[in-house]
Structures are given as structure tokens and as C-alpha cells.
Amino acid sequence: xxxxxxxxxxxxxxxxxxxxxxxxxxxxxxxxxxxxxxxxxxxxxxxxxxxxxxxxxxxxxxxxxxxxxxxxxxxxxxxxxxxxxxxxxxxxxxxxxxxxxxxxxxxxxxxxxxxxxxxxxxxxxxxxxxxxxxxxxxxxxxxxxxxxxxxxxxxxxxxxxxxxxxxxxxxxxxxxxxxxxxxxxxxxxxxxxxxxxxxxxxx
Amino acid sequence: xxxxxxxxxxxxxxxxxxxxxxxxxxxxxxxxxxxxxxxxxxxxxxxxxxxxxxxxxxxxxxxxxxxxxxxxxxxxxxxxxxxxxxxxxxxxxxxxxxxxxxxxxxxxxxxxxxxxxxxxxxxxxxxxxxxxxxxxxxxxxxxxxxxxxxxxxxxxxxxxxxxxxxxxxxxxxxxxxxxxxxxxxxxxxxxxxxxxxxxxxxxxxxxxxxxxxxxxxxxxxxxxxxxxxxxxxxxxxxxxxxxxxxxxxxxxxxxx
Numbered sequence: 001x002x003x004x005x006x007x008x009x010x011x012x013x014x015x016x017x018x019x020x021x022x023x024x025x026x027x028x029x030x031x032x033x034x035x036x037x038x039x040x041x042x043x044x045x046x047x048x049x050x051x052x053x054x055x056x057x058x059x060x061x062x063x064x065x066x067x068x069x070x071x072x073x074x075x076x077x078x079x080x081x082x083x084x085x086x087x088x089x090x091x092x093x094x095x096x097x098x099x100x101x102x103x104x105x106x107x108x109x110x111x112x113x114x115x116x117x118x119x120x121x122x123x124x125x126x127x128x129x130x131x132x133x134x135x136x137x138x139x140x141x142x143x144x145x146x147x148x149x150x151x152x153x154x155x156x157x158x159x160x161x162x163x164x165x166x167x168x169x170x171x172x173x174x175x176x177x178x179x180x181x182x183x184x185x186x187x188x189x190x191x192x193x194x195x196x197x198x199x200x201x202x203x
Numbered sequence: 204x205x206x207x208x209x210x211x212x213x214x215x216x217x218x219x220x221x222x223x224x225x226x227x228x229x230x231x232x233x234x235x236x237x238x239x240x241x242x243x244x245x246x247x248x249x250x251x252x253x254x255x256x257x258x259x260x261x262x263x264x265x266x267x268x269x270x271x272x273x274x275x276x277x278x279x280x281x282x283x284x285x286x287x288x289x290x291x292x293x294x295x296x297x298x299x300x301x302x303x304x305x306x307x308x309x310x311x312x313x314x315x316x317x318x319x320x321x322x323x324x325x326x327x328x329x330x331x332x333x334x335x336x337x338x339x340x341x342x343x344x345x346x347x348x349x350x351x352x353x354x355x356x357x358x359x360x361x362x363x364x365x366x367x368x369x370x371x372x373x374x375x376x377x378x379x380x381x382x383x384x385x386x387x388x389x390x391x392x393x394x395x396x397x398x399x400x401x402x403x404x405x406x407x408x409x410x411x412x413x414x415x416x417x418x419x420x421x422x423x424x425x426x427x428x429x430x431x432x433x434x435x436x437x438x439x440x441x442x443x444x445x446x447x448x449x450x451x452x453x454x455x456x457x458x459x
Contacts, residue, residue, distance in 0.1 A: 073447035
């Protein structure tokens with residue numbers, strides 16, 4: 001495997017309990033890996049280890065062949081973009097959210113991220129905190145994309161959405177993976193997993 | 204009934220009313236109000252009896268200032284439970300700015316290094332620092348909890364931890380210093396603070412009283428901002444984990 005995420009021998013404990021034990025898997029670029037399993041199985045914990053919001057007890061994680069402990073965490077987190085289950089919209093417009101923390105974001109790059117996330121360019125000027133759940137999910141995707149990620153981690157991306165919106169987001173996820181991103185989707189929704197996944201890892 | 208008895212009786216009636224109201228509203232504060240009132244009565248009576256002695260003996264005056272700072276530290280430290288070594292951190296946030304500013308005022312000759320001047324000034328500065336420390340510390344603890352998802356979102360977008368925490372920290376510091384800013388803004392209009400009243404009652408000219416009050420009040424703004432900033436920093440340090448992330452205890456514990 002040339003690009004993507006490679007996990008070997010990952011063991012993670014939280015609050016004295018071993019959540020993940022000796023886990024190994026690959027999430028190559030261009031594909032969607034679905035993480036399934038019941039609540040408490042460690043799906044969110046695993047995603048948070050992949051962008052170093054949590055630290056494992058043992059094991060190695062590589063992104064494109066490089067140990068994720070090598071780059072500074074802020075840089076790693078732009079390359080391995082995590083979208084939370086209930087995305088928080090930061091104050092300001094959608095455009096402000098998309099440009100958050102970046103030195104500069106061209107209007108073209110901004111519109112491209114919106115389009116890739118299933119939104120049109122007119123969304124840029126909308127106040128971010130007044131969006132519907134489905135719109136938030138898409139803006140969060142677009143906001144992750146403006147970092148120029150190599151991998152995308154989605155935590156229950158459709159859990160808060162109605163079935164129609166969920167189907168649209170699912171097809172957006174597949175389209176994003178085809179843009180040479182390693183996409184990992186944590187979900188307890190088997191329908192979503194079946195619809196988007198090239199491979200499935202059950203925890 | 205003498206004026207003295209009437210005065211005390213009225214004051215007790217007011218605080219009893221407050222305790223009753225707190226009880227009715229189920230604030231869980233009525234017991235605390237009663238204890239605070241009893242303490243105030245005992246402490247002020249004791250100070251009234253002791254102060255003449257304290258004003259005469261320098262060593263006793265220093266001990267008195269130390270008691271002020273320790274008491275303020277225990278009070279604030281008890282209000283920010285959940286912070287490791289809360290008292291030590293509160294003590295630093297209160298003691299350093301309050302005593303530092305008092306030392307500067309005395310060093311430049313703004314106040315005489317006599318118990319009669321040092322004790323009231325140190326007392327006012329310590330009390331202000333205590334309030335700012337408590338308010339900032341509590342607001343910050345609430346903020347770290349309430350903003351956990353927003354902080355994590357900012358981290359995930361590539362912020363350094365300090366940057367991700369900055370909005371929460373700023374809100375907490377603002378909360379801590381708003382009272383002293385309002386007090387300063389409205390002095391003479393809404394409040395006639397203790398120093399001024401005390402000096403006038405003690406026979407000083409109103410102009411002199413105003414000058415002393417102004418010195419204390421404006422110093423207090425700096426002291427309280429310093430106290431708020433120090434306690435915020437000392438609390439943030441307990442939550443910083445290696446690798447630009449929060450310590451585990453404060454991370455989101457949602458479904459995994």
C-alpha cells in the first residue's frame with residue numbers, strides 16, 4: 001500500500017478499560033472503510049487516535065508511510081480531518097468556518113469544497129449557526145476539505161439526518177473517496193456501511 | 204432601644220430575609236448565607252477588638268495581612284474544586300498580584316509603610332483578587348466543560364491547543380473582571396466605597412478621601428485582571444496534554 005492509513009498492533013485503553021486490543025488494518029486512499037460495531041466498541045476512540053486527539057497505549061499508525069507522531073499535531077490534523085458526529089459550527093458565516101485557522105482560502109477553493117460536499121457556492125455567506133442538521137454535516141465536510149486532507153474520518157455522519165439527506169451524504173462520501181482520499185466512516189448504521197464501504201472493519 | 208442595637212437587629216433581619224428567600228427558591232444557599240453572616244459578626248467583632256492592637260505592633264500587622272491572604276486563598280480554592288491543588292493555584296493568583304501591587308504602592312511612597320495604611324490597602328486588594336480568582340476559575344471550569352465539543356472541533360481543524368482554548372479562556376477572564384470594571388465606572392454614582400466613607404468618617408477631607416479611594420480602585424482593576432489571568436493560566440496548565448490535546452479527564456466522553 002502506497003498511500004492511506006496503516007494501523008498495526010493498536011491497543012487503546014480509556015479510564016482503565018482496554019477499548020481496543022492489538023488492532024491492525026489498512027485504509028488505502030481512494031477507498032471507504034466502514035467501522036462498525038455497537039456503542040462503546042471504540043469507534044470514536046479509534047478515530048480520535050488516528051488524528052492524535054487521543055493517544056494509544058501501544059501500536060503504530062502511519063499516514064502515507066509516515067508515523068503520525070512525526071508531524072506536529074496541528075499539521076497532522078489537517079491531513080487527517082475528523083468530522084464529529086454533531087459538528088460544531090464556529091461563529092460567523094459558512095465562509096468563515098471554511099477558512100477557519102487557514103492563512104488564506106481563495107474563493108475558488110472555497111466554492112470547490114462546498115460543491116464537493118454537495119452544497120452550492122451561495123452557502124458561503126450564510127450564517128453557520130443557523131443551518132439545518134444536514135447542512136451542518138455538509139459544511140463540516142467542506143470545512144475539513146479546505147485543510148487539504150489526505151484522509152477523512154467521519155464519525156456517524158448520518159446519525160442526525162433524515163433518510164433522504166443521509167442517502168445524499170452517503171453518495172457524497174463515496175465521491176470524496178474517489179478524489180484519492182482515505183475515508184474511514186464510523187457508523188452503527190449497516191445500511192450506510194453497505195452503501196458506502198469498499199471494506200468493513202467490525203470492532 | 205439604642206441605635207447600636209437597632210442597627211444590628213436591622214442587619215440581622217435583612218440577612219435572615221435573604222436566607223429565607225434562598226430557602227424558598229431552593230438555591231441550596233440558605234445554610235451558607237447564615238454561616239457567612241455569623242462569621243461576619245464574629246470576625247468583625249474580633250477585628251474591632253483587635254485592630255487597635257494590630258495598628259500598634261508591626262509584626263501583628265504582617266500576621267494580619269497573612270491571615271487575609273490565607274483566608275482568601277482557602278475561600279477561592281474551595282470554590283474551584285475539581286482543579287488539582289486548587290488552593291495552591293488560588294493562592295498564587297491572589298497573593299502575587301495583591302501583595303505585589305501593595306508592595307509597589309508602598310515602595311513608591313503612595314502609602315506609608317504603617318499598619319494603619321498597609322492593612323486596609325492590602326485587604327482591599329486581596330479581597331478583589333479573591334473575587335476575580337473565584338469568578339474566573341469557576342467560569343473557566345464551566346467553559347471547559349460546556350465548550351468541549353467546540354474546543355475539539357478547533358483542534359481537529361488544526362488549531363494549537365492554546366488557540367483552541369483561547370475563546371473559553373477569554374470569556375472566563377472577562378467574567379472575572381466585569382465586576383471591578385463596573386465598580387470603577389460607577390464609583391461615586393452608584394457606590395461610595397468603604398475606603399472613601401471610612402476616611403471621611405475618620406475625619407479626612409473629602410478630597411483626600413477621594414484621592415486615596417481612586418488610588419486603591421484603579422490599582423484594583425490591574426490586580427483583578429492579573430489575578431484572573433493567573434488563575435486561568437494555572438487551570439489551563441492542568442488540562443494540557445502532550446501533543447496539542449486536552450488531558451483525558453476533560454475529553455468528550457460520548458458514544459465511542
